[in-house]
Amino acid sequence: MKLYIYIGMLILCAVLVVVGAIQLSSKKTEENEASAKLAETQVEWITENAISSLTLKEDNEVYEAYLVGDETEKYPLKEDSFLGDKDDSIVEGEFSLYLTAESEDDKKELKQAIKLRDPLVFNTKNKNISTYTVNKHSIIAVYQTKAKDNTVASLYVMKEGELTSLTKKEIPVLKRKIKSIQQNYLQTAEKKNSDLYEVTTWTLSSERLQLKETDTTYIDKEKEMERWLEEEEYYLPFKNLTLSKDALTIAEQGMLLGSQYPIGTSISEITKSNKEYTDTKQSDGTMMVTYPEVTYYYDSKTKQVTSIAIPGMRLKINMSIINEILGKSDTFSANKEHDGYIATYTANHYEMKFILDSSQQLEQIQLVKKDSE
Numbered sequence: 597m598k599l600y601i602y603i604g605m606l607i608l609c610a611v612l613v614v615v616g617a618i619q620l621s622s623k624k625t626e627e628n629e630a631s632a633k634l635a636e637t638q639v640e641w642i643t644e645n646a647i648s649s650l651t652l653k654e655d656n657e658v659y660e661a662y663l664v665g666d667e668t669e670k671y672p673l674k675e676d677s678f679l680g681d682k683d684d685s686i687v688e689g690e691f692s693l694y695l696t697a698e699s700e701d702d703k704k705e706l707k708q709a710i711k712l713r714d715p716l717v718f719n720t721k722n723k724n725i726s727t728y729t730v731n732k733h734s735i736i737a738v739y740q741t742k743a744k745d746n747t748v749a750s751l752y753v754m755k756e757g758e759l760t761s762l763t764k765k766e767i768p769v770l771k772r773k774i775k776s777i778q779q780n781y782l783q784t785a786e787k788k789n790s791d792l793y794e795v796t797t798w799t800l801s802s803e804r805l806q807l808k809e810t811d812t813t814y815i816d817k818e819k820e821m822e823r824w825l826e827e828e829e830y831y832l833p834f835k836n837l838t839l840s841k842d843a844l845t846i847a848e849q850g851m852l853l854g855s856q857y858p859i860g861t862s863i864s865e866i867t868k869s870n871k872e873y874t875d876t877k878q879s880d881g882t883m884m885v886t887y888p889e890v891t892y893y894y895d896s897k898t899k900q901v902t903s904i905a906i907p908g909m910r911l912k913i914n915m916s917i918i919n920e921i922l923g924k925s926d927t928f929s930a931n932k933e934h935d936g937y938i939a940t941y942t943a944n945h946y947e948m949k950f951i952l953d954s955s956q957q958l959e960q961i962q963l964v965k966k967d968s969e
Contacts, residue, residue, distance in 0.1 A: 639704045642694045647687055648724040652734040654754040660704065661736055661759075662694045663718075663725050666711075673719075678744040680719040688717045693725075693736070693752065695759055710759050712750070716740060728776045730800040735762065735782075739772050745787045747772050753805055762807050768794075775824075775831045781810065783831050785824065788814075793821050797834040811835040813909055829872040833889050833907040839921050847943035852904040852963040855890045859946070859965060861901045863894040902965065908951070908958035915939060915956040925950070942966075 643649075646662035653659070668689030675682050695708040717740065718724045728735045736759065737749040748766035752759045768786035770793070775783040782798045797811040811834035815821060823830055836854075843853040850858035857866050863885055867873055874886045884893045889910060893903040918939065919925070925939035931951065936959065939950040943963075951960040 639696060639706055642696070642706070643704075646694075647718055647720050650725055650727050650736070652727045652736065652754065654734050654757065657697060657757065659707070659754070660696045661725065661727070662696070663738065664692055664694055666690045666692055678741055678746075679717065680721065685720045686717060687720060689715055691716050691718075693738070693759060697757075708758050710752070712738060723772055726772075726774070728774060728782060729779045730776065730782055730798075731780060731802045733800060733802070733805065735800070737769070737774055739769065740766065745770070749774065749784075751807065753800070755805055760805070762805065767796075770821075771825055773825055777831050781834075782807075783834070785821065791818070792816050795824075795832050795834075797832075831888050833909040835910060835912045836889075837906075837910045839911055839913060839918065841922065844922060844941060844943050844948065847941075847946055847948045847963055850946060850963070852890075852906060852948075852961065854906040854910055854961075855892075855904050855963075857892065857901065857904075859901050859904060859963065861892075863892060863899050863901060866892055866901070903962060905960055905962045908960050911958055911961075913958050915950070915952055915958075918950055918958070 642662050642664055646664050648663040650661050651658065652661060665687055666689070668687050668691070670685060670687050673680055673682055673684045673686055679686060691712045693710045693712060694706065695710075696704045697707050699705040716738075719741075722739070722741075724739055726737050726739075728737070734754040736752045738752070739747055739749050741747045747769050749769045749772075750766050751762040753762040767784055770785040770787055773785065777783055777797070780799065782800075784796050784798070786794045786796075788794050793815045795813045795815055796809060797813075798807050799810050800807055813832060813834060815832065820832070824832060839853070846853065850860060856869075863883075867875075867885060870887065872887070875883070876886065877883055881896070882893055883896045884891055886892075889906065891905045892901045893905070894901045915937070922941060926942050927938075927940045929938055929940075930936075931938050934951075935954045937952040937956060939952065941948045941950075945966055947964050947966055949962040949964065950958060951962065953959050
């Protein structure tokens, strides 16, 4: 073959390769553009059709979660019911949670779609989903009202940028209320009957991402539950302390088990560190700052703490157990103010008082100076 013919064939092959590459690149570009357009349209559809949405953070990433109906029926309520008021918009059918995040070009992109189990019913005016942070993990609650005073929630947790189911079964949540306690615990309530409530405190295992029940308390005080529902920062004390002989040792230093500050501390130092408190004055003129887990009594003139108290629910023990751990009390007498008893232990210049009910269950522990009585 002559050289110029051979060279010509090589040039022709090179041209064909280049043209093919250009065509392939152009085709891929068109496909990518079409794919991007489709994804953008999909995100637009999700945002436009969501009945509820929220923002959540995980590992410094910001996500948007959308509750969207896949196959649903929408209708107005014909009359007042447990689902809502007459003429409220109800959506019923199959739903999914869609998770989006911002892409490198600052556009929202779909990260995940998770189909929710079982057909669901939502009132569009209600808070149908909410988010909480526990042990640095974001949790989404999806609410369902089954009947009057019977609302439940399914929980989903963020794990490595994806949502995964946290609960195998729904959790009862009174009036769609879930309390986040110091971002370490969740607290829920369930109405068991006309005058009894079950309050459950949960924690999240960071390693296995499992929701664990920490404590269950039964409350028969309506006003206590009303406060729990109405005050966002208020929660019910739960078992998170264990009594030991060390309680008397630290009491000798003016510090009560379960409190952060000793007697003699300036009340302003305490309130500056945690502003979610109630400041009240008792009928006898005593001033006190109350947190869910501890109360500090202080002098109105010096503004210094004179005594400290914690609720018995933080230990959930009776006098028999107290005797086993601390030994026999220095004094044991009837409580003149309430139907119950007071067991007093001496701790150097202080007295540790265990306030008991009529069945000798612990209601409160107080630490006071000996000369404060």
